[in-house]
Amino acid sequence: MDTLNPNWFLRARLKTRQLLLLIALDDHRNIHRAADELHMTQPAASKQIKDLEEMLDVRLFDRLPRGMEPTIYGETMIRHARMALTSLSLAHDDIVALKAGLTGQVEVGVIMTPAMALLPRAIADVKAQAPLLRIGVHMEHSSLLIDRLRRGTLDFMIGRILERDDSLGLIYEELTEEPACAVARVGHPLLEQDKLAIGDMVNLPWILPPHGSILRHRFDMMFRKAGYEPPSNVVDTTALLLVTALLQQTDSLHVMPLEVARYYASLNVLAILPIELPCRMDAFGIIRQKEHLLAPGAELLLASVRSAAAAMY
Template identity: 30%
Template sequence: MLEDLGSLKKVAEATHVTLPAVSRALAELERGLGLDLFTRTPQGIRPTVYGECLIRHARNILTDVQQVRDELNSLYNGSGGKINIGVYPASSSVLTPKALLLLKQRSPNTNAQVIEGTRPLLLPQLWEGKIDLIVGRLPAVPPSSGFDEKPLLEERLVVVTGPQHPLAKRKRLQWADLEPYPWVLPPHASQIREPFERILGKQGLEFQRNYIETMSVQVARSYLYCSDAISILATTAARDKFQPLAILPLALPPMLRATGMMWNRNRPFSAATKLMMDCLEDAAREIREKEISQPNATF
């Protein structure tokens, strides 16, 4: 709390403890460790390197205690526990809902919290144990990162439009046919933006000023439905049965790492986490089998 608030006075006010008591507690902790944990700066109290180390481990301990309490409560109340799942907005619109459906079918009392976010937001939470799994496009992380992963789906990208688009019914197209239309693009920070721009460059096309950028599959899909814009999406997202998109007959080379699940190898799995991992594998198998049986479907 002291790191977050940056002031002994604010900590005292937040915890309803007197300022001398907070100051004395900090002094006793530093004296017991024989280390300076915080230093005073013009911007307030800031942790030293020793303080940062202690804070990091203390937060891990608090997270572990919270998880133990939740699991004990689940056992006492007859619940199946809880799973906290991080998902990337651009890559889990099909796999995660299918896996959650399987989870609730197999264990109705196992609950799930789904947290959508970007990689810089979710990876620290996975490391700290605040989330149990990340589901989405697997990032390239070194073995020393402490994370393990399992690929579940190998997907290709397709060029898509809304079903009302002038090009939607065409059986044959050239890349030049796309030139008059605006685009819905992934942001520059995404894995596929730069390689896709290179592909268009080889075809003699460049992005005009008329485009929008989003990582949200739902925003992209809805915008395509109400405009003549063009976009690129993974096949499973393009073939959503409630809001299908038209897949244009233009081939793209592989540009994506597999979609899969990632976890912190240093933290043990709860029963709920193991069950969710099984559901993710089974859901991915169902998607792959459907792709094989209906390779050209636009459901």
């Protein structure tokens, strides 16, 4: 494939309708249904795709008996088409925001630990400055949030990059590491001891993240390195509502990020056990797309997150 100049799309006279057609084909995988959605004829839709393929000198879709399947080149163009149209759809909101003060919409993704203290602090600061700014918060695992970030449905996220390939095209600003701690119900007998050891907790019931999770692996390795088999009396769950209910009704223990535990301890829902665990999660940070221009409201929230992190960590 010939190297395209940075402004190839100007030379190609790339049309918004072609971007919409790429997305419709990705959604329907059928040229007839995609054309119908855009009120085009099927031949016109086919010509639009053919023109784009000729300009790029690649095949964007495989024509199959039952429809059309995007190639790796097609998937790349579809991803960028979604991001471009998302950016265009927000342009009007940005203009209005600049004219009338900060309004509009910000979409941010976050994992559990920064959702407990860091992000609420940043949001409170932003709302004091721009009360009309609408802030959408999505709390999920990092891998799912990164997928949404790449699709253009998030302005930025606070989470982890777990695989090297996940970092392609992204900017990562590390904020802090995430130590873990052991917790129990308020009034648990172990809280009467001044200091605990790993061996004191081997034969007790535990509520743990399921096998396959990073925290569960490091929890198990913590016991093995201390010369013990990991606890066998275990309930596997990540549902915090169930975890807190089980803690209050039993003598079970639980392992969770220290910042999350401090939040629940401040509400007297649980207590942190007197032991410093040699067990921690990977660091998390701010993740955003390279060369992605943020709206004014998103820039304000991002700056507030950085400021709150500097004060907290």
